[in-house]
Amino acid sequence: xxxxxxxxxxxxxxxxxxxxxxxxxxxxxxxxxxxxxxxxxxxxxxxxxxxxxxxxxxxxxxxxxxxxxxxxxxxxxxxxxxxxxxxxxxxxxxxxxxxxxxxxxxxxxxxxxxxxxxxxxxxxxxxxxxxxxxxxxxxxxxxxxxxxxxxxxxxxxxxxxxxxxxxxxxxxxxxxxxxxxxxxxxxxxxxxxxxxxxxxxxxxxxxxxxxxxxxxxxxxxxxxxxxxxxxxxxxxxxxxxxxxxxxxxxxxxxxxxxxxxxxxxxxxxxxxxxxxxxxxxxxxxxxxxxxxxxxxxxxxxxxxxxxxxxxxxxxxxxxxxxxxxxxxxxxxxxxxxxxxxxxxxxxxxxxxxxxxxxxxxxxxxxxxxxxxxxxxxxxxxxxxxxxxxxxxxxxxxxxxxxxxxxxxxxxxxxxxxxxxxxxxxxxxxxxxxxxxxxxxxxxxxxxxxxxxxxxxxxxxxxxxxxxxxxxxxxxxxxxxxxxxxxxxxxxxxxxxxxxxxxxxxxxxxxxxxxxxxxxxxxxxxxxxxxxxxxxxxxxxxxxxxxxxxxxxxxxxxxxxxxxxxxxxxxx
Amino acid sequence: xxxxxxxxxxxxxxxxxxxxxxxxxxxxxxxxxxxxxxxxxxxxxxxxxxxxxxxxxxxxxxxxxxxxxxxxxxxxxxxxxxxxxxxxxxxxxxxxxxxxxxxxxxxxxxxxxxxxxxxxxxxxxxxxxxxxxxxxxxxxxxxxxxxxxxxxxxxxxxxxxxxxxxxxxxxxxxxxxxxxxxxxxxxxxxxxxxxxxxxxxxxxxxxxxxxxxxxxxxxxxxxxxxxxxxxxxxxxxxxxxxxxxxxxxxxxxxxxxxxxxxxxxxxxxxxxxxxxxxxxxxxxxxxxxxxxxxxxxxxxxxxxxxxxxxxxxxxxxxxxxxxxxxxxxxxxxxxxxxxxxxxxxxxxxxxxxxxxxxxxxxxxxxxxxxxxxxxxxxxxxxxxxxxxxxxxxxxxxxxxxxxxxx
Numbered sequence: 001x002x003x004x005x006x007x008x009x010x011x012x013x014x015x016x017x018x019x020x021x022x023x024x025x026x027x028x029x030x031x032x033x034x035x036x037x038x039x040x041x042x043x044x045x046x047x048x049x050x051x052x053x054x055x056x057x058x059x060x061x062x063x064x065x066x067x068x069x070x071x072x073x074x075x076x077x078x079x080x081x082x083x084x085x086x087x088x089x090x091x092x093x094x095x096x097x098x099x100x101x102x103x104x105x106x107x108x109x110x111x112x113x114x115x116x117x118x119x120x121x122x123x124x125x126x127x128x129x130x131x132x133x134x135x136x137x138x139x140x141x142x143x144x145x146x147x148x149x150x151x152x153x154x155x156x157x158x159x160x161x162x163x164x165x166x167x168x169x170x171x172x173x174x175x176x177x178x179x180x181x182x183x184x185x186x187x188x189x190x191x192x193x194x195x196x197x198x199x200x201x202x203x204x205x206x207x208x209x210x211x212x213x214x215x216x217x218x219x220x221x222x223x224x225x226x227x228x229x230x231x232x233x234x235x236x237x238x239x240x241x242x243x244x245x246x247x248x249x250x251x252x253x254x255x256x257x258x259x260x261x262x263x264x265x266x267x268x269x270x271x272x273x274x275x276x277x278x279x280x281x282x283x284x285x286x287x288x289x290x291x292x293x294x295x296x297x298x299x300x301x302x303x304x305x306x307x308x309x310x311x312x313x314x315x316x317x318x319x320x321x322x323x324x325x326x327x328x329x330x331x332x333x334x335x336x337x338x339x340x341x342x343x344x345x346x347x348x349x350x351x352x353x354x355x356x357x358x359x360x361x362x363x364x365x366x367x368x369x370x371x372x373x374x375x376x377x378x379x380x381x382x383x384x385x386x387x388x389x390x391x392x393x394x395x396x397x398x399x400x401x402x403x404x405x406x407x408x409x410x411x412x413x414x415x416x417x418x419x420x421x422x423x424x425x426x427x428x429x430x431x432x433x434x435x436x437x438x439x440x441x442x443x444x445x446x447x448x449x450x451x452x453x454x455x456x457x458x459x460x461x462x463x464x465x466x467x468x469x470x471x472x473x474x475x476x477x478x479x480x481x482x483x484x485x486x487x488x489x490x491x492x493x494x495x496x497x498x499x500x501x502x503x504x505x506x507x508x509x510x511x512x513x514x515x516x517x518x519x520x521x522x523x524x525x526x527x528x529x530x531x532x533x534x535x536x537x538x539x540x541x542x543x544x545x546x547x548x549x550x551x552x553x554x555x556x557x558x559x560x561x562x563x564x565x566x567x568x569x570x571x
Numbered sequence: 572x573x574x575x576x577x578x579x580x581x582x583x584x585x586x587x588x589x590x591x592x593x594x595x596x597x598x599x600x601x602x603x604x605x606x607x608x609x610x611x612x613x614x615x616x617x618x619x620x621x622x623x624x625x626x627x628x629x630x631x632x633x634x635x636x637x638x639x640x641x642x643x644x645x646x647x648x649x650x651x652x653x654x655x656x657x658x659x660x661x662x663x664x665x666x667x668x669x670x671x672x673x674x675x676x677x678x679x680x681x682x683x684x685x686x687x688x689x690x691x692x693x694x695x696x697x698x699x700x701x702x703x704x705x706x707x708x709x710x711x712x713x714x715x716x717x718x719x720x721x722x723x724x725x726x727x728x729x730x731x732x733x734x735x736x737x738x739x740x741x742x743x744x745x746x747x748x749x750x751x752x753x754x755x756x757x758x759x760x761x762x763x764x765x766x767x768x769x770x771x772x773x774x775x776x777x778x779x780x781x782x783x784x785x786x787x788x789x790x791x792x793x794x795x796x797x798x799x800x801x802x803x804x805x806x807x808x809x810x811x812x813x814x815x816x817x818x819x820x821x822x823x824x825x826x827x828x829x830x831x832x833x834x835x836x837x838x839x840x841x842x843x844x845x846x847x848x849x850x851x852x853x854x855x856x857x858x859x860x861x862x863x864x865x866x867x868x869x870x871x872x873x874x875x876x877x878x879x880x881x882x883x884x885x886x887x888x889x890x891x892x893x894x895x896x897x898x899x900x901x902x903x904x905x906x907x908x909x910x911x912x913x914x915x916x917x918x919x920x921x922x923x924x925x926x927x928x929x930x931x932x933x934x935x936x937x938x939x940x941x942x943x944x945x946x947x948x949x950x951x952x953x954x955x956x957x958x959x960x961x962x963x964x965x966x967x968x969x970x971x972x973x974x975x976x977x
Binding site for chain 1: 619620622623626627629630631632633634636637638639673674676679680682683684686687689690693694697714
């Protein structure tokens with residue numbers, strides 16, 4: 001990775017991380033344990049460099065949109081951030097106090113930071129994907145923070161919003177909560193006509209363990225302890241009846257430091273997570289009859305939050321003989337490392353912990369290998385045991401339905417009563433016994449799955465806000481209009497980008513992130529209706545993984561920058 | 572027809588004959604045999620049509636996107652059973668039911684097994700072949716798990732279709748034995764003569780028996796195979812000729828030792844058939860313990876599990892011949908031969924005392940109270956302490972001659 005790019009990404013992520021730490025520390029006295037709430041705008045404006053060929057001059061702005069609770073002491077923040085970023089080559093600006101903020105009587109303060117760097121177009125594209133993944137990783141543990149991320153390349157504008165405020169979450173300690181909507185972690189399973197109706201993961205929290213700092217790394221004078229809390233879940237929900245959920249096909253590991261800050265940036269060189277190259281260092285996968293290998297093929301350009309470590313489970317011969325579907329389930333493992341102290345934690349101390357973990361995570365984990373291994377193994381074991389039980393129950397059900405179908409077929413095909421056979425075929429609208437069997441099986445499958453779903457006792461703590469009907473209907477209307485807008489404009493986006501100059505300057509083309517497997521309005525309405533029956537079904541969010549089609553189109557345009565470099569005729 | 576007259580004099584059976592006359596008079600007063608309720612013999616086509624209707628209902632539910640379910644009468648619930656003196660225990664007409672759902676994790680397997688056995692029955696009836704419950708279990712023992720599962724489902728199906736098990740072409744595994752003054756012809760034409768020295772196995776197809784011929788003065792139901800064999804060895808059938816004695820399947824004695832054991836269906840059906848055909852007095856010879864009394868009650872009044880077929884199985888006219896608890900004291904049976912009642916015995920006795928039919932059997936109640944008060948039980952074999960052949964030489968002849976039954 002180019003030094004410039006590394007600098008730009010690190011600058012941006014550093015600022016964001018430090019901002020969140022600063023933000024949290026400022027609000028700690030007022031609302032300890034509460035989730036950080038607010039909105040940040042990150043915008044990148046890139047124009048062809050006047051000094052270098054095939055290079056874009058990128059100006060990145062990080063600003064607050066609206067209020068940041070608790071305020072921000074600007075001068076102090078600026079001084080601290082400059083000291084942290086002194087090694088970076090990016091040009092960093094801060095708008096003047098008079099111009100950049102106005103402190104109203106509520107004491108809340110907007111702010112804006114700008115830094116500039118030159119980079120190649122392809123690098124910009126990669127950077128944007130990395131930043132998007134970083135933001136996505138943040139919102140799944142800090143769901144009340146909203147990021148507006150916009151990119152403007154030679155006048156062509158696009159924006160994406162990252163938020164998870166209205167999604168179901170699992171409260172963890174110290175002011176973070178894990179979003180449990182499965183669509184952040186895996187693509188919607190392809191079940192044909194059968195849909196996945198439980199949209200949550202059900203994390204199992206492991207026993208916290210204290211992490212010891214190796215002597216050669218210690219020396220920071222930390223007045224507290226590092227605590228690792230693992231959390232594991234299968235994704236999608238294993239309690240849902242489905243043929244495709246019989247095997248575990250992949251494992252995704254996410255590493256978070258204090259305050260829910262990601263420890264690793266995607267596509268970084270990762271000495272931090274070097275220990276995870278040994279797939280069995282912390283987990284004995286053979287115990288669960290899983291053959292696990294590292295998966296190095298991580299696609300930055302996706303709607304899902306990218307794991308820090310990814311493993312693939314190889315199919316055994318036994319699996320193949322049972323016609324296991326390759327999609328399978330993903331085991332998610334979240335490793336939260338937090339810092340606990342009896343004393344009030346200063347933000348520089350927190351920053352130091354974050355830096356320590358970012359640079360020496362492997363060494364720290366190795367120092368406490370046994371305890372970490374036990375905690376992770378037990379947590380994973382519990383989840384896999386649930387899976388095993390679910391698989392057994394599913395197999396039992398499948399076997400029973402198979403017996404039922406065969407028995408009915410035996411009677412139906414053996415009957416000498418033509419009227420009986422005719423009625424059977426007509427009832428299921430089948431033309432022959434083969435089709436009848438297929439429809440019979442399908443009908444049993446559908447009726448039992450629907451009922452089994454209601455037995456799915458998903459116990460997850462939620463932070464869903466209470467909303468009145470007016471608000472609900474307003475949001476529904478907004479969702480519908482968004483859907484219509486997107487449905488109506490998605491085909492035109494590409495055209496608008498191609499006709500770059502035809503796009504009205506400054507017109508915002510708001511495109512919300514859509515959940516993977518975007519719903520049609522009728523499907524959305526049905527999901528909302530089902531939500532009233534099963535209150536755990538999350539309300540549909542405007543956010544989450546982006547629209548794959550739109551991103552693909554935009555990236556295609558970015559890659560054809562030669563056209564942009566020579567502006568075409570204006571209409 | 573005449574058999575070799577090797578029994579006692581005719582006067583020996585005076586009391587028995589009077590008893591029979593009394594039974595017949597009772598029957599006439601009651602308007603003959605009670606009308607068969609619950610199950611009725613069904614033709615093959617009726618059974619096939621019933622099964623097809625069930626399948627149609629299942630498919631119709633699926634077409635409506637509803638999970639199909641079977642509605643089964645709660646056979647084993649006292650609230651669904653009433654007692655009638657002339658019938659015994661039988662199911663009420665509008666009884667509570669339970670649903671066997673296809674979309675419930677707990678019952679989906681049972682749902683599937685019901686369909687499985689229905690398909691088996693369908694084939695049996697269609698092909699006019701028969702199978703025992705054991706045969707059905709072994710068609711897929713892994714699937715069924717155990718014999719009890721099969722037995723219960725067959726009973727449920729019998730109850731659901733309102734036809735007796737034999738109409739489903741499922742036979743009981745019969746190991747009962749019969750001996751004495753009786754001849755008949757099996758359905759396949761086999762001639763059976765029960766007067767041979769060794770007993771004859773009870774037929775598996777009681778429904779198909781025809782041309783029953785007997786001069787028997789009484790029918791003795793013997794609880795245990797050991798006692799039955801003893802009586803055979805003592806030539807009881809000839810000494811007390813003309814008579815018939817029957818014992819249910821021998822395996823039940825073994826099961827009784829474990830606290831289980833119910834008279835097999837075929838033996839009950841045969842007893843019922845003999846009563847219906849000849850109206851000869853029927854007596855039971857059971858151990859003086861709660862289990863023996865319960866077995867006797869099953870013959871007489873039926874069981875909860877088979878209450879839906881009570882009209883085809885019960886013989887309310889059965890009398891308790893022995894071993895009576897009062898006999899123990901009367902005969903000075905040594906206390907060393909008695910066995911203390913266990914807690915389970917006591918619970919069973921208490922349970923029987925609470926049953927609806929005991930209220931119309933004051934003498935039985937009294938005997939059970941004697942047993943309960945003494946907290947002791949005795950096997951028939953206790954009589955051997957008086958003499959080895961006391962049972963066949965003294966006890967039974969005296970009882971039969973002088974009307975020592977209740």
